[in-house]
Amino acid sequence: MGRIKKKGTSGAAKNYITRTRAVKKLQISLPDFRRLCIFKGIYPREPRNKRKVAKGSTSATTFYYTRDIQYLLHEPLLNKFREHKAVAKKIARALGRGETGDAARLEKTHIPKIKLDHIIKERYPTFVDALRDLDDALSMLFLFAELPSTPHVPAKTIALCQRLVHEFQHYVIVSHSLKKSFLSIKGIYYQATIQGQDILWLVPYRFVQRTGGDIDFRIMGTFVEFYTTLLGFVNFRLYTSLGLVYPPKFDAKSDEQGGELGAFKLEGKAISGEDTHMMNGDEQPVIASAEAQAEADKVAALTGPDDQEEGSAAAPAEEDENTDAIDTFEATAQDADVLPQPQASNSELGSLFTPFTFFLSRETPRAPLEFILKAFGCRRVGWDSTLGDGAFTTDESDPTITHQIVDRPALPTDSLPQVPDVPETENGGAAIPKAQWPRSTMPGRTYVQPQWVWDSINQGKLLRPDLYAPGAELPPHLSPWVKPKKGQYDPNLPLEAQEPEGEAEAFEDEEEESEDEAPATASKDEKDLSHLDREGSVEAGEGMDVGGSEDDSDEEDESEAADEDWDGIESEAESDISEGEAARRQHQRELEAEATGKTVESEAPTTRSKNAEIRKKVEKKRRAEQEEKERQKMMLSQKKRKLLDRIEHGTNKRDKEAEALRKKKRRIEKAKAAANAL
Incomplete structure (x- = not known):
């Protein structure tokens, strides 16, 4: 006789474990267990058959894989959590005795610091793995960067998120990695291609955020703690790949004045080895990492002198040919397959706004426009001084400005409030014109709405600015990721x-039938209202039940239905008159007119x-x-x-x-x- 198996010791029941048993096995509290699972990337699992796993019970239970819990037994963070719990008990005991000094000393010196560096290395063995998981991290950090400071969200966390996302934006600007963007109801979507990986994240609009009481900020804060560590590693790797110094220099005074991106000063070493500083309006140098320069030196050493001479001789011939234009492939037949068209290169897209100088009006969103314009090559972006520090120019009448982005229509001068006259400055005897939109415009300057920027980068070319003029009805703003089928x-x-x-x-x-039916419907409504009025004033013989009235009404309904059917047949017969019948009737009318001596015109x-x-x-x-x-x-x-x-x-x-x-x-x-x- 075989050995009797005990229920729940093998199969699906052994592969899953409840959350209560997992917490007891790890000997930590439930909040620490949740925090540890978020850090390690371990989430609840839904078994196929709950009755087998729960030993016949059908109550709502959270299950985890048993092997995942076994994996957590050797996590170094468990000791940190236990040490933190022990110190918290000592601090509570000191506060109970009234020893505030000892409590402050324990909190300052004995609270263990938790580092997630080893978890980042475990979860992302390669850098490509980290880039693939960067979508949620960027969306969460951009969200917390826009939140107001509350007891649940400290100002220190918000400042850290802002610094990390601005550093990431600077890398996207320098590397021209931004490809597409879309204005949606939720916020602004951005897509960047970094080392062959498409990264899509969402940035909320800068409205006043009102956080409700049903949000668990402890769980979100745990995710933010992990994502800040992840983005710090990613930013360091991205900056070093371009030869930039990380972290970039941060100007706290400029940041207090609203500098944002302008508060960071990038530093790097060019190929010549000299230090390079990049600010708003400066020329961006060609930066290469040490590995890339070493590979280039190897390739140059392998190239012989004969190859160099051949290359130099072929250079003039290649320069004569114009290779800037992109070839387009046309179908050979009308029903042939549509050939995929080549797209513009990164260098062409990255220099889309290079020759222009933009000025942002006060009503436009400065932060997204500054980021997008700089990411696509514009190095001179100015705005009003009320929008913050770091502008290329704050003078709206600067003659170097080629495009001004406005988001309000031009109004008549009479409807605008009066402003005090300001004496115009003179330069060499000539008065400098003052441009104050919407009171006046600068000649030779292009005024467009903000959507022109988004549509131009999504289509990879500069669109007609007259379609986006102030006050004009804008074209539809469609998602660049959805292609019409x-x-x-x-x-x-x-x-x-x-x-x-x-x-x-x-x-x-x-439309014609609906217009024709409108008066008929009105007359029918009038009849119904008159009938209701007659019902209100009942005369003699009205409102009484008469024998056989139901049969009469049935007969009337049948006769009306028959009339409706007959009318439908007549209408179909009239509509189905053939062309020959119409010609015969026209010929008959012509004969009758000829007999009576009248002239008849052919019906158009x-x-x-x-x-x-x-x-x-x-x-x-x-x-x-x-x-x-x-x-x-x-x-x-x-x-x-x-x-x-x-x-x-x-x-x-x-x-x-x-x-x-x-x-x-x-x-x-x-x-x-x-x-x-x-």
Whole structure:
């Protein structure tokens, strides 16, 4: 006879462990257990069969993998947590005795400091692994960098998050790693490509944040503690890869005055070995790391003198050819596959705003605009002095400014408040013009709205500034990560280019029918109201039940239904008049007019008749295609037919959504045309 197995000692019950048992096994408190699991990346697991794991119990229980808990038994942080608990007991005892000095001394000297360096190395063996997990870290740190200081979120934590995210932004600016950005309801999305990894993070808008009481800041603070350590390691590796000194110099006075990015001063060593400082408006040098320079020296040593001569001889020929333009691939046939077009290089995108000098008006968001403009090559960004320190210029009338970003329309001069006259300064006898938007503009300067910056970087080219002029209706701002598919609605294309044949005519007929039905509906409502008025004043013989009235009403309903059916048949018969019948009737009218000596003009086809003919042809074509599809489906097996029905259901649903959006846009365009006509 075999040995009897005890229940819950093997299988799924052995692979999982409850949270209560895990806490007892590790001999720590529940908050410390949660904190340790966040640091180590261990999360609860949901077993397939809870009854087997919980030994028949169905109560709500949190489970973990047993091997994960076994892994935590050897974690050095366990000793730190226990030491912290012991010191906390001593501090509480000292405070109970009234020995505040001893309590302060214990807190200052005996509280153990927790370092997460070894956990970062364990969880991310390679640097690419850390970059792949950087999305959530950046989103969380940018969020805490915008939060106000509260007892749950100390100012020290907020300052640390701000410093780390600004250092990361400086790397993105210097390396031109930023690729796309999008303005959404949640905030501003950014995507950067660093060492082949696409990193996407979200930055909230700078509104007044009101934190509710249902937020567990202890859990979020644990994540922030881990993410700050992670981003510190990543920033150090990124800066050293470019030959920059980390951490960069920080000007606390400039930061207090709102300098933000301008409060950091990057330092690095160029290839020549001289120290290089980069600030707002300075030229950015070519920086290379020691490893990259060593590899370049090896390649140069391997190249022989003959190769160098051949390269020098071929250089003029290559310079004559213009290789700046990007080749475009065109399809050989109309129905051929769309060839993927080459994209602009990083150097071209990074120098998109290099030749320009921007000035940000007071109403524009300075922080995201400064970051994006500098990330795409602009080295001269100015703004009003009220927006903070670190601007290239605070003078709005600076003649070197080529573009000014404004976010309010131009108003009539009479509606603006009066300002005191300021004497204009003269330079060599000529008065310097003062530009104060929206009272006056500078000649030769381009005024655009902030969306122009985002749309230009997403499309990789400078868009027409007149479409983004102050007060102009802006084009749709679409997500750069969502590409329109065939059959879907595309706001950038005109309706004529994406609507199927006959849809515009059907829309016009629907609008005319709705206009015609409006007075009829009103008259019907009047009849109903008159009937209600008559019911209010009951005369003799009214409001009484008469025998056989129900039968009479039924007969009347049947007769009305028959009349409606007959009217429908007549309307269909009239609408289905063939072209030959219409020609015969026209010929009959001409003969009658000739007999009576009158002249008759041929009836010009109305718009409704034209639309009816077009819709009739489209419907006939659609019916033929549907019949052909049904014939083809008959040859398929039942399994493939069901799969095809599911595909067609999704396609029809997508087409209906696109049709509804096109109708909405057509109504908006019609309303705009009517408003412009007035």
